[in-house]
Amino acid sequence: MDNGVDSNFSSKSLSMRAQKKILGKMASRNVAKHFISDNAARLLDNVYRILKDFYAKKDAEKIIKNVIKMIIKISVLTRNEQFSNEEARLANQFQQKFRFLMMTFASFYQVEFTYDRNYLTKLLDECQNFMQTLIKPHLSDKSSQRVQMVFLYCGRADFLDSLFRHDGRYRSQMESICNDLNKLIETGEL
Numbered sequence: 001m002d003n004g005v006d007s008n009f010s011s012k013s014l015s016m017r018a019q020k021k022i023l024g025k026m027a028s029r030n031v032a033k034h035f036i037s038d039n040a041a042r043l044l045d046n047v048y049r050i051l052k053d054f055y056a057k058k059d060a061e062k063i064i065k066n067v068i069k070m071i072i073k074i075s076v077l078t079r080n081e082q083f084s085n086e087e088a089r090l091a092n093q094f095q096q097k098f099r100f101l102m103m104t105f106a107s108f109y110q111v112e113f114t115y116d117r118n119y120l121t122k123l124l125d126e127c128q129n130f131m132q133t134l135i136k137p138h139l140s141d142k143s144s145q146r147v148q149m150v151f152l153y154c155g156r157a158d159f160l161d162s163l164f165r166h167d168g169r170y171r172s173q174m175e176s177i178c179n180d181l182n183k184l185i186e187t188g189e190l
Helices: 011-025 038-054 057-079 085-110 117-135 141-154 157-163 171-186
Strands: none
Touching: 038 057, 038 157, 038 171, 057 117, 057 141, 085 117, 085 171, 117 141, 117 157
């Protein structure tokens, strides 16, 4: 019995793909406000300022845009319950590891002479691996490249070293970033 509907067709799947595509194209701070809090948006703005100063404006914009796209796409996947039980467990592990990374990042800034680039790089690599494993079955290779690009730029040794210099030019922005991180941790958003 042919009711005119292809057995491989799924409205829910089509809707979700359309949401990811549309929201990915519209990735901006205004769209992101629907997916992230004011604290997180302020954090991204402060990170952007440092990235723009250290790299180039174009690179900084691309990094932040890629972060926003990934937040949006993962939010779409989560809202549409696309993760299997194993993937949901992996997402939870990623969230815990990322939270620990951010706590470590803030601690390195707040407690003088504790900065350990190798340890921070190891945590960044672990977070990237979790993220790549999580998105691989659901998103395109281009999305994987975006994740790789963000972690590549943010994990560069000279970039990390410049953030944690006690006499460095990013001290005031780092203070703002750490304050925002602490707020996100306290409110459970991170």
